[in-house]
Amino acid sequence: MDANGKSIALAALRNDTLRNAAVGVALAVGVVGVAAPGMFTGMAGFLAERGVHPHAPNLALIAAAPPAVRIHLTAAVTSLIIGIALMARVKGTNLHKVLGWTWVAAMGVTAVSSLFIRQLNHGHFSFIHLLSGWAIVGLPGAVYAIKRGNVRGHRRAMTAMFVGGLLIAGLFALIPGRLLWTVFLG
Numbered sequence: 001m002d003a004n005g006k007s008i009a010l011a012a013l014r015n016d017t018l019r020n021a022a023v024g025v026a027l028a029v030g031v032v033g034v035a036a037p038g039m040f041t042g043m044a045g046f047l048a049e050r051g052v053h054p055h056a057p058n059l060a061l062i063a064a065a066p067p068a069v070r071i072h073l074t075a076a077v078t079s080l081i082i083g084i085a086l087m088a089r090v091k092g093t094n095l096h097k098v099l100g101w102t103w104v105a106a107m108g109v110t111a112v113s114s115l116f117i118r119q120l121n122h123g124h125f126s127f128i129h130l131l132s133g134w135a136i137v138g139l140p141g142a143v144y145a146i147k148r149g150n151v152r153g154h155r156r157a158m159t160a161m162f163v164g165g166l167l168i169a170g171l172f173a174l175i176p177g178r179l180l181w182t183v184f185l186g
Contacts, residue, residue, distance in 0.1 A: 053185065053186070054184065055184070057184055058182070058183050068116035069179060071109065071113045072110060072114055073180075075106045075110040076106075076169075079103055079110050080170070082099050082102055083162045083166060086099055086103060086158075087159075104142075104143060107161065107165065107166075108136070108139055111131075111132040111165070112132070112136065114129065114132045128172055131164060131168070134164070138160070139161070141157060142154050142157035142158050142161070145157060
């Protein structure tokens with residue numbers, strides 16, 4: 001087997017491990033849900049006591065948001081969906097490369113558009129904009145790494161941007177008072 005075949009086999013093994021972990025988590029949640037159903041129904045009461053009322057998404061709020069917010073949200077959701085697909089699939093294939101370039105473009109739009117969203121800090125940048133700067137600098141660095149054959153550096157940079165720039169920043173988007181909080185929970 002050549003080096004490329006070996007790296008594809010190792011990537012497939014990592015993907016199997018990732019899938020197995022996801023199945024394990026889903027089974028654990030299912031077991032807890034069956035074994036302790038009151039835990040989930042009790043959560044609704046717990047949230048309601050704190051003024052949190054989950055509801056169907058109010059998409060009219062997104063439609064009424066400024067263009068920068070709508071562009072940012074569209075690019076972030078696109079990045080999230082493509083990123084999940086990239087994490088779950090074999091690396092190094094032509095599909096990975098096409099999706100990867102699309103992800104880089106969507107993440108770039110996500111990062112740059114966030115620079116125009118400053119309503120929460122009275123027109124100034126906030127600490128979350130550091131993630132935008134990190135993505136703006138990190139995306140070209142990660143592409144440069146893979147072009148130079150540095151697979152490990154590329155993987156680490158892209159995974160870090162996916163986790164930090166999408167998942168962690170996405171959690172900040174659900175802080176009370178922010179648009180996504182209001183769309184889903186407020």
